Amino acid sequence: MSNASAGAPSPNDLAAYWMPFTANRAFKSAPRLLAGAKDMHYVAADGRRLIDAAAGLWCVNAGHSRAPIVKAIQDQAAELDFAPPFQFANPKAFQLASRVAALAPGDLDHVFFANSGSEAVETALKIALAYHHTNGQAHRQRFIGRVRGYHGVGFGGISVGGIAPNRKAFGLGLAGVDHLPATYDRAHQAFTRGEPEWGAHFADELENLFALHDSSTVAAVIVEPMAGSTGVLPPPKGYLQKLRAICDKHGVLLIFDEVITGFGRLGYAFAAERYGVIPDMICFAKGVTSGTVPMGGVIARKPIHDAFMKGPDHAIELFHGYTYSAHPLACAAGLATLALYEEEKLFDNARALEGAFADAVHALQGLPNVVDIRTVGIAAAIDLAPLEGAPGKRGYQAIEETFHRQDMLMRVAGDTLVISPPLIFNVNHIDEIVDKTARAIRAIA
Ligand SMILES: Cc1ncc(COP(=O)(O)O)c(C=O)c1O
Numbered sequence: 001m002s003n004a005s006a007g008a009p010s011p012n013d014l015a016a017y018w019m020p021f022t023a024n025r026a027f028k029s030a031p032r033l034l035a036g037a038k039d040m041h042y043v044a045a046d047g048r049r050l051i052d053a054a055a056g057l058w059c060v061n062a063g064h065s066r067a068p069i070v071k072a073i074q075d076q077a078a079e080l081d082f083a084p085p086f087q088f089a090n091p092k093a094f095q096l097a098s099r100v101a102a103l104a105p106g107d108l109d110h111v112f113f114a115n116s117g118s119e120a121v122e123t124a125l126k127i128a129l130a131y132h133h134t135n136g137q138a139h140r141q142r143f144i145g146r147v148r149g150y151h152g153v154g155f156g157g158i159s160v161g162g163i164a165p166n167r168k169a170f171g172l173g174l175a176g177v178d179h180l181p182a183t184y185d186r187a188h189q190a191f192t193r194g195e196p197e198w199g200a201h202f203a204d205e206l207e208n209l210f211a212l213h214d215s216s217t218v219a220a221v222i223v224e225p226m227a228g229s230t231g232v233l234p235p236p237k238g239y240l241q242k243l244r245a246i247c248d249k250h251g252v253l254l255i256f257d258e259v260i261t262g263f264g265r266l267g268y269a270f271a272a273e274r275y276g277v278i279p280d281m282i283c284f285a286k287g288v289t290s291g292t293v294p295m296g297g298v299i300a301r302k303p304i305h306d307a308f309m310k311g312p313d314h315a316i317e318l319f320h321g322y323t324y325s326a327h328p329l330a331c332a333a334g335l336a337t338l339a340l341y342e343e344e345k346l347f348d349n350a351r352a353l354e355g356a357f358a359d360a361v362h363a364l365q366g367l368p369n370v371v372d373i374r375t376v377g378i379a380a381a382i383d384l385a386p387l388e389g390a391p392g393k394r395g396y397q398a399i400e401e402t403f404h405r406q407d408m409l410m411r412v413a414g415d416t417l418v419i420s421p422p423l424i425f426n427v428n429h430i431d432e433i434v435d436k437t438a439r440a441i442r443a444i445a
Contacts (some may be wrong), residue, residue, distance in 0.1 A: 037064035059291030076332035095141025117259035150229035199236030232381035263287025266377030329332035368445035
């Protein structure tokens with residue numbers, strides 16, 4: 001109101017933009033503005049080059065502003081800006097679906113496009129319900145998520161998710177949701193490299209939940225193979241295999257939310273491949289376009305897709321979709337991104353550097369306030385002891401210190417520092433990122 005009455009807003013006016021998942025007032029008193037990006041670096045509005053230790057927000061796996069992706073988006077915008085995805089389609093949607101399906105293991109053969117991870121999750125939950133409905137099992141309506149899980153911010157996603165601040169202010173959520181326990185116990189797992197030996201038994205709780213609710217009422221279990229947003233919790237060895245076996249025993253679908261783990265983060269196209277566990281659906285987003293154009297989606301196993309393909313030919317089989325499902329710009333970006341991943345063998349690079357990455361990050365053990373370090377694939381988390389009476393404050397100090405004084409963009413979850421660089425990185429980048437992280441930890445001690 002005040003701006004409108006004062007005339008045109010100043011270009012430096014920070015008031016109107018209500019920022020997502022941000023401490024708005026603190027930000028606006030000392031903004032962290034990113035004006036450019038190339039490969040492994042951001043350029044701050046004041047001209048400083050910052051190394052990107054976060055792949056943007058877990059998405060820029062191919063590095064920033066890569067020429068082939070930029071060109072594909074530019075060409076696509078000039079050739080076909082938009083095509084309605086309901087009853088019509090653009091050719092690249094089919095090409096990209098084939099490429100994504102080819103990267104997925106087993107008979108995960110059919111791809112439904114959305115525009116974000118949150119939409120991918122809502123889509124997968126709805127497909128699970130509709131699948132059971134079409135199979136005459138409409139009594140299967142419950143979902144099981146997991147404590148500390150993050151599945152985006154839709155009502156379905158926050159309901160199956162297990163992060164209290166994302167839920168507490170937003171009502172009752174989806175009915176009929178229960179949660180597995182988180183797979184983390186510091187007493188047994190602190191400073192583990194890769195998947196912990198201890199903790200597969202957390203999966204056994206699924207049998208108890210199935211007994212409590214009667215498994216015939218459960219539609220699907222949804223987990224991140226590696227819980228990323230909560231601060232990198234790798235699955236204990238054997239845990240995902242157990243979930244798969246228990247779901248199979250009870251006819252319950254298993255959904256992997258691979259919005260973070262997809263497209264190379266754990267050294268494979270999907271974590272499902274790393275762990276040798278084939279879920280019934282995979283949610284993906286982020287890395288599919290290396291963050292350039294919003295896109296997400298669900299990969300479904302063939303029997304799930306095929307169950308819908310009945311009834312009269314002219315009838316719509318699934319009443320779901322988005323205006324921007326398979327948007328031409330996103331499809332063009334996705335095709336160019338997947339081509340880059342392949343040409344530059346970026347998933348192999350992630351696998352090859354996993355050991356060096358883990359060695360470097362674990363060397364931070366012993367620095368002030370470091371209470372745990374976890375690494376898996378090219379993802380690492382460093383838990384700092386919270387400041388007394390001010391949880392999250394030390395983490396916030398780390399964001400400010402790394403951005404303003406260490407020339408690094410780093411992600412923080414509460415008091416946990418998270419490292420997940422673009423997959424075009426090399427050992428020099430690892431050294432620089434870890435060195436700057438160490439300086440920041442000391443500076444805020
Ligand atoms: C596992 C997982 N699922 C879903 C989402 C939500 O994705 P988006 O922010 O694109 O909606 C995220 C985002 O970080 C995620 O990590």
